[in-house]
Every structure is written in C-alpha cells, then in structure tokens.
C-alpha cells in the first residue's frame with residue numbers, strides 16, 4: 001500500500017482551516033458566555049462520522065508521534081469501540097461509546113482532532129452545494145442558554161461554517177489530485193480510522 005501523505009503546503013492550509021474554526025467557535029461561545037467547564041457530559045462519547053481523507057491522514061500524522069505502547073493501547077481500545085458501535089447499530093440504537101483517543105476526559109491528540117470535535121457545541125449554520133441550508137442548535141447545555149436568550153428577544157449568534165467547509169472540500173480535492181470520484185467515500189468513526197490504518201493513495 002502506498003500511503004496517502006499530506007504535502008506540507010496542504011498541512012498548513014488544514015491548520016489554517018482548523019484555526020479559523022476555533023476562532024469562529026470561540027467568538028460565538030464568548031458572545032453566549034458558554035463553555036464546557038463543569039459540564040457533566042463529555043461529547044467524546046457521541047457517535048460522529050468523518051468524511052475526508054485529509055483529516056484521516058492528518059489524524060495518523062499525530063498518532064504516529066505517540067509512544068508505541070500508547071499507540072498499542074489506543075488501537076486495542078479502537079477495536080473494542082468499533083465492535084461496540086456495530087453492536088449498537090445492529091440493535092437500531094445510536095452508539096454512545098467513548099472515543100479511543102479520550103484519556104481521562106482529555107483528548108490524546110488534541111491538536112490533530114477532527115473538524116467535528118472542533119465545531120460541536122455552539123449554534124451553527126451551513127449551506128450545502130445543492131443550496132440547502134442546515135442549522136445546528138448546539139449541544140444541550142448551549143441550547144439552554146439560547147432558549148433563555150430567545151425568551152428575552154435576543155438575537156442568537158452562530159458560526160457560519162460554509163466558507164471553511166468549502167476550503168476543506170477544495171483541500172480534499174487537491175490532496176486527491178482532482179480525482180475525488182475514484183476514491184471510495186469516507187464515512188468513518190475515529191475508531192475505524194485508527195483500526196484501518198492511514199488512508200491509501202490510489203495509483
């Protein structure tokens with residue numbers, strides 16, 4: 001297998017996109033006086049699928065920097081998470097299983113975490129290429145804040161995700177050398193991305 005590696009210029013672009021997402025997130029969180037501190041929940045047990053090769057490859061860049069014993073532990077946890085998710089899905093339930101990268105409440109690969117990990121929490125909006133606009137209300141704690149604000153007649157700030165998602169789609173296209181259609185669609189959990197190994201370049 002030839003590994004799909006991210007050239008340095010594209011790594012910089014991905015990091016800029018991630019920084020942009022964090023900036024937008026922090027702005028809205030500040031406006032809403034919202035934060036995760038003291039939350040009884042931990043979103044890292046939420047079931048999310050991830051959709052880009054570039055994030056998959058970047059996650060593996062971070063994973064490789066961990067000590068080999070840590071990698072081994074995470075891979076074992078990942079295999080267990082994959083099985084638990086499959087079992088829940090077979091029973092028609094939405095899986096709720098802790099991400100294998102979460103260690104005592106903290107993300108082992110914080111600076112390599114994926115887009116969804118960086119955007120979940122505050123209200124957001126995005127317009128798909130077909131013109132349909134999707135809105136996200138934010139997590140249950142944030143919704144309590146926005147519900148109260150609505151009752152007071154206040155405007156609710158939100159993150160407009162479209163421009164940065166568009167940049168991410170362009171970046172993905174560049175990484176796949178404009179040949180995106182040839183690659184199978186990515187629809188994977190973090191645990192699956194780790195169990196499957198880094199993504200492969202199609203020759």
Ligand code: SF4
Pocket residue numbers: 035036037039040041042043120121139140141142
């Ligand atoms: S995003 Fe919301 S639910 Fe998740 S940890 Fe933060 S406050 Fe809690």
Ligand code: SF4
Pocket residue numbers: 043044045099100101102103106107108109110113114117190
């Ligand atoms: S990658 Fe990190 S932030 Fe994202 S779900 Fe896993 S532990 Fe949580």
